[in-house]
Amino acid sequence: xxxxxxxxxxxxxxxxxxxxxxxxxxxxxxxxxxxxxxxxxxxxxxxxxxxxxxxxxxxxxxxxxxxxxxxxxxxxxxxxxxxxxxxxxxxxxxxxxxxxxxxxxxxxxxxxxxxxxxxxxxxxxxxxxxxxxxxxxxxxxxxxxxxxxxxxxxxxxxxxxxxxxxxxxxxxxxxxxxxxxxxxxxxxxxxxxxxxxxxxxxxxxxxxxxxxxxxxxxxxxxxxxxxxxxxxxxxxxxxxxxxxxxxxxxxxxxxxxxxxxxxxx
Amino acid sequence: xxxxxxxxxxxxxxxxxxxxxxxxxxxxxxxxxxxxxxxxxxxxxxxxxxxxxxxxxxxxxxxxxxxxxxxxxxxxxxxxxxxxxxxxxxxxxxxxxxxxxxxxxxxxxxxxxxxxxxxxxxxxxxxxxxxxxxxxxxxxxxxxxxxxxxxxxxxxxxxxxxxxxxxxxxxxxxxxxxxxxxxxxxxxxxxxxxxxxxxxxxxxxxxxxxxxxxxxxxxxxxxxxxxxxxxxxxxxxxxxxxxxxxxxxxxxxxxxxxxxxxxxxxxxxxxxxxxxxxxxxxxxxxxxxxxx
Numbered sequence: 392x393x394x395x396x397x398x399x400x401x402x403x404x405x406x407x408x409x410x411x412x413x414x415x416x417x418x419x420x421x422x423x424x425x426x427x428x429x430x431x432x433x434x435x436x437x438x439x440x441x442x443x444x445x446x447x448x449x450x451x452x453x454x455x456x457x458x459x460x461x462x463x464x465x466x467x468x469x470x471x472x473x474x475x476x477x478x479x480x481x482x483x484x485x486x487x488x489x490x491x492x493x494x495x496x497x498x499x500x501x502x503x504x505x506x507x508x509x510x511x512x513x514x515x516x517x518x519x520x521x522x523x524x525x526x527x528x529x530x531x532x533x534x535x536x537x538x539x540x541x542x543x544x545x546x547x548x549x550x551x552x553x554x555x556x557x558x559x560x561x562x563x564x565x566x567x568x569x570x571x572x573x574x575x576x577x578x579x580x581x582x583x584x585x586x587x588x589x590x591x592x593x594x595x596x597x598x599x600x601x602x603x604x605x606x607x608x609x610x611x612x613x614x615x616x617x618x619x620x621x622x623x624x625x626x627x628x629x630x631x632x633x634x635x636x637x638x639x640x641x642x643x644x645x646x647x648x649x650x651x652x653x654x655x656x
Numbered sequence: 657x658x659x660x661x662x663x664x665x666x667x668x669x670x671x672x673x674x675x676x677x678x679x680x681x682x683x684x685x686x687x688x689x690x691x692x693x694x695x696x697x698x699x700x701x702x703x704x705x706x707x708x709x710x711x712x713x714x715x716x717x718x719x720x721x722x723x724x725x726x727x728x729x730x731x732x733x734x735x736x737x738x739x740x741x742x743x744x745x746x747x748x749x750x751x752x753x754x755x756x757x758x759x760x761x762x763x764x765x766x767x768x769x770x771x772x773x774x775x776x777x778x779x780x781x782x783x784x785x786x787x788x789x790x791x792x793x794x795x796x797x798x799x800x801x802x803x804x805x806x807x808x809x810x811x812x813x814x815x816x817x818x819x820x821x822x823x824x825x826x827x828x829x830x831x832x833x834x835x836x837x838x839x840x841x842x843x844x845x846x847x848x849x850x851x852x853x854x855x856x857x858x859x860x861x862x863x864x865x866x867x868x869x870x871x872x873x874x875x876x877x878x879x880x881x882x883x884x885x886x887x888x889x890x891x892x893x894x895x896x897x898x899x900x901x902x903x904x905x906x907x908x909x910x911x912x913x914x915x916x917x918x919x920x921x922x923x924x925x926x927x928x929x930x931x932x933x934x935x936x937x938x939x940x941x942x943x944x945x946x947x948x
Contacts, residue, residue, distance in 0.1 A: 487676055517672050518664040526664075526672045530679035553661060585661075 392416050393438070393556065393588065398447035400433050400612075407433040409612035410447070417555075420582045420589045422603030422620075424596060426632050430612035431592040435558040438590070439473050440464060451556070469496035472549035474578075476561040478541040482534025486525065486544050489533045490516040493548035512551075519547040523577060539570030546577055556588040557581065564594055571595075575602050596628055726920040736917055744921050750906060754929055756820055757902035760895070761888035763824045768831025768888075769881040772797070775832065776839030777865055782848060797840070801833025805891050809900040820901030827888050827895070838880045842873040875944045882937040882944075889933050893926050 393415040400408040408430040415421055423431045436442040438449055440456065449456050451471070459467050472493070480489045494512045495503055502508065508516075520526050523543040528536065533544055542562060549557050559578060563571035579602050582589045593599040599606055600620040608616030608623075608631050616627060663669065701707075727736050729743075736743040744750075778784055779793035805826045812822030850868040859867065896904020903926060910918035 485680075513673060513676075514663055514669055515661055517669060517676070518662065521664055521668070521672065522662075527675070529672065529676040551661065 392452065393590075394448075394450040395438075396448045396450070398434070398437065398449065399445050400430075400437060400442065401445045406612050408437070408444075408609075411609075411612065411614055413607065413614065413617070415588065415590065417588050418582070418586045420579065420602065420604045421591070422599040422606045423590065423592045423609065424594075424599050424606055424616075424631065425609035427594070429609040431609055432560050433612075434609070435473070435560050435590065435592060438556075439468060439471055439558055441473070465496065469552050470554055471556045471558060472552045472554035474542070474545050474549050474557060474559040474562045476564050478538070478545045478565075480533040480541055480544055480548075483532055485530050486520065486533050486536070487513070487516055487529040489544055490520055490547045490551055493551040496552065516547070516551050519550050520544070522550075523547055537570075538566050539573060542566060542570070542574050543577065546574065546581070550581060554587060556590065559589065559591040561592050561594060563598065571598065578602070596623070599623075726916045726923075728916070730915075730917055736920055743917055746906075746918070746921075750903065750922065750925055753896075753903040753906055754925060757892045757896075757904070758889060758929065758933070760820050760823045760902055761827060761885060761892040764827025764892070765831055765881060765885040765888050767824075767828035768884065769835055769877075771828070771832040772835025772839055772881075773877060775836035776843050777869065779836065779840045780843040782844055782846070783851070783861075783865065783869065793836070794840070797833045797836030799833065800829050801837060803830070805830035806895065806898060809895045810898045813899045818899045818901075823892060823895040823900035823902060826900060827891060830891075831884050831888060835880060835884055839873065839877055842876045842880075843869060846872045879941045879944045882941050886930075886934055886937050890930055893930075 393413075395411055395413040398408055398411045399406065411430075411434065423434065425431055433442060437444050438456075440459065444457055447457075451467075456467050481492070488506070491498075491503075491508055491512060494508070494516060498508060498512055517526060517529060520529060523546060525540060525543055525547070528540065533541060536544065542565075557578070562578065563574050566574060575598055578589055578591065581587055591603065593603075600623065603620060606616065606618065606620050606623055607614065608627075610631060616623065616631060664672075728734075729736055729739060731742070733739070775793045775797045779790050779797065781790060784790045784793075808826035808829055809822055812825050816822050816825075846869060850872070851864060854864040854868040892902050892904075893907070894904050896902045896906070897908045899905065903922065907919065907922045907926070909915075910922060
């Protein structure tokens with residue numbers, strides 16, 4: 392279980408995450424929603440410890456992960472995989488090596504540095520790639536693939552870490568609708584088949600409603616919504632997103648006010 | 657993770673692994689070839705330059721005994737640092753010469769940076785359509801940086817006489833070439849969207865450079881210029897060897913006339929100055945890079 396208590400992160404005068412408390416049971420598929428700048432990314436990055444909290448605690452299975460240092464911190468990061476909006480692959484390395492980066496914690500450093508990956512780890516990485524239909528692209532440079540393919544490589548990298556939780560930070564925001572669907576489906580499969588907890592930042596409410604079993608809404612770094620997707624009525628979405636609400640709900644734009652239309656005409 | 661990762665059946669996995677190994681093999685042999693070339697190259701250069709470890713071992717003692725002499729007071733007695741007043745007898749004129757050296761580097765960097773910026777923009781393929789102009793700008797920068805500043809200084813001393821002027825000119829020309837090259841790489845890697853934005857709004861070429869290119873490259877440009885200033889302070893210290901002004905004139909005189917203690921004092925002053933300037937520009941550069 393992931394327990395967050397009084398988590399706060401300040402950047403200078405601005406507060407990105409403000410006294411946030413949350414409990415997420417193992418195996419859940421939780422969507423984090425809210426407008427840009429609401430603190431969604433900062434929250435995920437603090438859980439992986441890419442950023443340190445200003446105050447508060449994050450506990451995983453009762454272990455405080457905000458105080459981890461050195462080897463323990465590296466081990467925690469291997470257990471909590473991260474998927475990024477811009478994929479964050481090494482574009483000049485081939486696809487299989489990018490996936491093997493997810494095995495770094497399981498392989499002796501000298502073997503990895505000499506690229507003498509154990510056969511077992513190669514097999515794991517290649518199997519994960521093939522699971523997403525990418526086995527034949529293993530030798531290609533990652534930077535030459537399309538966005539959707541790169542995100543699937545990133546998912547394979549996350550999966551071979553054998554994580555207990557996957558943090559996905561706007562994983563489909565840079566993808567076209569078809570690839571977005573494919574990546575969300577892959578995340579849902581991983582969640583169901585292996586029981587890996589998934590915490591996923593999403594901008595699109597439509598995707599969030601369809602894939603997540605629970606939604607958490609942030610505004611100005613504070614928790615303002617925490618319920619099943621069905622409870623997210625249009626009125627709640629309106630209060631979460633304000634004027635952005637129409638974009639994220641995929642409803643047709645309203646007619647322009649008369650005065651404005653007249654002025655444009 | 658409650659369940660182990662599934663592996664593909666061997667029949668399916670083997671061909672995929674083999675295909676990957678096949679395409680990796682070419683990369684491996686290419687890497688091995690590069691490594692072999694590097695080793696061969698270093699052996700050949702060692703042979704050409706007559707690198708002889710035996711000779712190095714035999715004469716290394718001479719190197720240390722020179723430093724021994726440098727730091728022994730010439731009037732007899734102990735080490736130079738036991739009598740700093742005697743050691744730094746010429747501190748006042750030396751500091752004036754050091755100031756000259758830093759000013760030469762400053763002026764040379766300033767003119768070089770301005771010229772280098774112009775050459776960088778004129779030589780950038782993404783901003784200038786006129787191919788001969790681009791070619792000219794690139795070749796000029798190339799010429800300016802391939803000729804060492806010491807050679808330029810030697811030529812200018814013959815033309816303009818002794819003093820700091822030929823030194824400043826030599827540093828400016830060399831900096832112009834080096835900064836022209838470094839900045840052109842900055843310019844060619846800019847984001848073209850603001851450029852299109854400015855052009856679409858009817859901006860002239862010069863206005864486009866000012867409002868769409870300069871803001872993007874300014875931190876990098878200033879950072880490279882500061883680095884060049886650092887290099888020029890070190891360069892200016894030896895320009896005096898050929899009569900182009902600064903502390904180098906005193907240093908070469910002391911070396912030639914075997915004024916051991918003066919050599920030591922001047923070296924200490926030069927090293928201290930370079931350390932101070934490196935530290936200050938390093939701090940500034942870090943600030944600039946953070947702003948980027």
